[in-house]
Amino acid sequence: MRSEKHKVLVLPGPVEVRPEILDAQGDWMIGHRSAAFAELFARMQVKLKQAFMTENPVIVQGSSGTGLWEGASRNCIRDGKKVLHLVGGAFSERWADISRVNGKDVDVIAVDWGKAHTPEMVEEALKKATYDAVCMVHNETSTGVTNPVKDIAAVVRKYDDTLVLVDTVSGFLGAELRVDEWGIDLALTSSQKAFALPPGLAFATLSERVLARAAQVTNRGYYFDFIEIHESLKKNNTPSTPPVSLMFAADRQLDDILNGEGVEGRWARHLAMRDVTTAWAAERDMPLFSQAGYQSPTVSTITNSRGFDVDAMAKFMSGKGFSIDKGYGKIKGKTFRIAHMGDLQPSTLEEVLGGLDEFLASLN
Numbered sequence: 001m002r003s004e005k006h007k008v009l010v011l012p013g014p015v016e017v018r019p020e021i022l023d024a025q026g027d028w029m030i031g032h033r034s035a036a037f038a039e040l041f042a043r044m045q046v047k048l049k050q051a052f053m054t055e056n057p058v059i060v061q062g063s064s065g066t067g068l069w070e071g072a073s074r075n076c077i078r079d080g081k082k083v084l085h086l087v088g089g090a091f092s093e094r095w096a097d098i099s100r101v102n103g104k105d106v107d108v109i110a111v112d113w114g115k116a117h118t119p120e121m122v123e124e125a126l127k128k129a130t131y132d133a134v135c136m137v138h139n140e141t142s143t144g145v146t147n148p149v150k151d152i153a154a155v156v157r158k159y160d161d162t163l164v165l166v167d168t169v170s171g172f173l174g175a176e177l178r179v180d181e182w183g184i185d186l187a188l189t190s191s192q193k194a195f196a197l198p199p200g201l202a203f204a205t206l207s208e209r210v211l212a213r214a215a216q217v218t219n220r221g222y223y224f225d226f227i228e229i230h231e232s233l234k235k236n237n238t239p240s241t242p243p244v245s246l247m248f249a250a251d252r253q254l255d256d257i258l259n260g261e262g263v264e265g266r267w268a269r270h271l272a273m274r275d276v277t278t279a280w281a282a283e284r285d286m287p288l289f290s291q292a293g294y295q296s297p298t299v300s301t302i303t304n305s306r307g308f309d310v311d312a313m314a315k316f317m318s319g320k321g322f323s324i325d326k327g328y329g330k331i332k333g334k335t336f337r338i339a340h341m342g343d344l345q346p347s348t349l350e351e352v353l354g355g356l357d358e359f360l361a362s363l364n
């Protein structure tokens with residue numbers, strides 16, 4: 001039984017999950033070494049490949065996205081080699097830290113928070129040094145910037161030994177991403193953002209180049225050893241016990257997406273919601289924090305130019321039935337974020353913006 005108390009999540013993860021998806025988790029348990037599980041895993045593979053637009057296998061892990069950050073860094077960077085991280089917000093910074101704490105030799109291209117990386121910056125860095133991988137964040141959730149992954153990946157792919165590793169935790173199924181066409185070796189995500197599932201599952205596409213690289217890395221760790229995970233995947237299984245209930249939910253959600261609005265339709269709905277939010281903010285003299293031309297389809301980070309108390313704003317919105325964000329990291333309070341991701345519909349976004357208008361009016 002679900003509780004009567006319900007606030008609609010307008011957060012950049014975890015997001016609102018539809019009742020049908022919550023219900024899908026409630027099916028009878030199956031053993032993960034059973035034929036029924038292998039069937040579930042196999043049919044999810046087909047659909048995940050469609051969602052990521054790839055022919056590569058898609059690993060499914062009981063983990064949040066952070067686990068696959070660590071897995072990507074450990075499996076894709078050899079001892080004595082370097083990795084280049086593109087840093088421009090809280091999450092890209094954290095991935096670089098994870099590479100460091102795993103003993104990797106990290107170089108960084110840092111841009112001011114709110115700015116995007118450009119292919120030219122990456123090209124310049126790749127001319128100066130050799131890297132095992134370039135790590136970038138598709139959609140920087142703290143600043144609301146979507147990086148030009150397609151163009152950056154095209155530059156990196158000119159260098160044969162350099163892998164293209166992409167965090168699309170808050171981009172996947174909300175912002176355009178074409179893994180194979182764009183030459184992405186690894187795209188990782190987690191379930192609780194634009195995929196609109198409960199938290200607890202993480203996914204990554206693995207190219208043959210990633211698997212070949214992992215085979216050259218001696219200390220890949222245990223839980224996120226891509227070679228082991230891939231060996232199990234070939235048998236439609238996982239090395240350890242997976243969160244089966246969450247996989248039921250993911251299976252149902254993939255059906256609903258692929259048989260419903262489709263991946264491209266989903267991108268279009270997110271873009272439309274981004275445009276409504278951007279126009280709303282501009283009309284109220286609250287510019288977006290993110291650089292024009294790179295504003296995220298899934299989350300808008302809005303400058304708090306009126307200097308209102310974000311706690312009071314969140315409390316007011318809670319009274320309206322919405323759980324809303326107050327900004328993240330060093331820009332918390334100076335900005336706030338409106339997440340328009342997942343299964344959120346434009347009509348609900350209008351209600352959120354209407355509630356915020358009432359809050360702004362209450363300040364006068």
Ligand SMILES: Cc1ncc(COP(=O)(O)O)c(C=O)c1O
Binds near residue numbers: 139170
């Ligand atoms: C862009 C990005 N990458 C990675 C993460 C970490 O993912 P998780 O919370 O699933 O570990 C987040 C979380 O918000 C994120 O926004």
